[in-house]
Amino acid sequence: MNTSDLQRALHADAELAGPPPIDLMDRIEDVGRSRRRRRTGVVATVLAAALIAVAVPTTVALVDGTDRSSVAGPDAVQLHDGPTRGSLAQDTALVAAVADLSWPAAAPDDSTGVEVDPPAGARHVVFLGDVAGTRYALVTGEVDGGLWASWFTAPVGGDAATFGLAGQPKFVTGTDPLAFTDTTVTTPVVLVVAAPGDRVDFSDRAVLTAGGSITRTYTPGEQLGDGMAAMTTSPGEITAVSVRVTRDSVVVYRSRPDVDGDLRVFGTADPVSPDETAQVADPRGLAGTVDPALVSGALADIASPLQVPLGELQPTLLWAGAIPGPAGYTSTAVVVGITAPSGASIAYGIAFSGPGDGSYGIYLAGWETYDRDHPLLDQAQLLRATVSDGTATGQPVTSLLLLSPVNATGTMEAALGSPDGEVTEATDGALLLPGDTDTSSAVLLDVTTGQTMAEAQLMRSDYVDHYDYGTGPR
Known part of the structure; x- marks a missing residue:
């Protein structure tokens, strides 16, 4: 990590630590929605910020999880030990085979240097399903008491042998929603796996109003099941997307899904940057x-x-x-x-x-x-x-x-x-x-x-x- 990356990380962490604004309208909209929750115990919290190129798939832990079982607000939910969810969750043979997929031990996590290859008995398939023409699997596993998550992809109709590891394993809390941004396909997809009962919404762009303020509108994406949704986009639009997860009338996560913490991806390949037809005014001749x-x-x-x-x-x-x-x-x-x-x-x-x-x-x-x-x-x-x-x-x-x-x-x-x-x-x-x-x-x-x-x-x-x-x- 160079000086620039470290500076970004520190600024991102500082912003995370600041007082969040009250999302009043979101709460009003969601009042009255009943949620199914399972109460849990201790939660590990990891704050990570790293600049990641948008041209590769990225696994991101989205929210700082907290044990809320004894305080007001939404309960913490262990995502990694519930039943497998997704359109292929009932294919028990495929679920078992995906759980045994290899996590290359030769590819250590960049932030810790830990070689991640959880033993077979310590793995769980959280999600398995077909989304937008690709087969996706989210698998978690424990290594030395820590929980790690990996995404795998395969062609639709493929068996376990066709799955490949998509990106590096990431350290996760086990209670936080997880997102995967796949930009290797023709139509990029943002896939979010939150807790059962959570509502997942997407915003495809920001709007600069006449008054000089920035606003967003969030709408549901493709529903993949309880607490799961996806949004298809384009290579040029992926940097504009924001995801919002609401739990028990409280917005527990709102951020861009493809970059963890950092809010800028400079010079990304999109239809805006190489637009040769756009004339850039140069009034000072510089x-x-x-x-x-x-x-x-x-x-x-x-x-x-x-x-x-x-x-x-x-x-x-x-x-x-x-x-x-x-x-x-x-x-x-x-x-x-x-x-x-x-x-x-x-x-x-x-x-x-x-x-x-x-x-x-x-x-x-x-x-x-x-x-x-x-x-x-x-x-x-x-x-x-x-x-x-x-x-x-x-x-x-x-x-x-x-x-x-x-x-x-x-x-x-x-x-x-x-x-x-x-x-x-x-x-x-x-x-x-x-x-x-x-x-x-x-x-x-x-x-x-x-x-x-x-x-x-x-x-x-x-x-x-x-x-x-x-x-x-x-």
């Missing part, structure tokens, strides 16, 4: 200063969750250029913007360690939305950009980047904090300041009149859930 892949990747990052063709989002390169670092080390920053059909817009900045001409680390610099009454090109942005210092240890270095409005004219100066603060001239629409500068706002002044031309608040940064995927228990 496109030639950076690798074009960085611009298209940043635009894909913010456009794909909306599932609106890039050409309909008025893509704009707000700024791009070098960020000087220590000992002559130079990094790169890119700030892009889009405007949704609602008229609201998004500004989004990414910093790249290295000059951006090859291998580089990725750091989210900032994010902000604007309502339709405040056009994107009339706004100033203040970003905190964190990049590597270029050393072998890759220690982060932070700078503040202040951008003047694209539509602004004349010569401007920037005052940090207030018009009475220290004034520094902005050059070519951008001002770079030391990262230890303690400020959350900036004011741009007209040099001639001294009047305020624009104000900027520090853009939201780190890995906050901007696209309302949900980052954990709700």
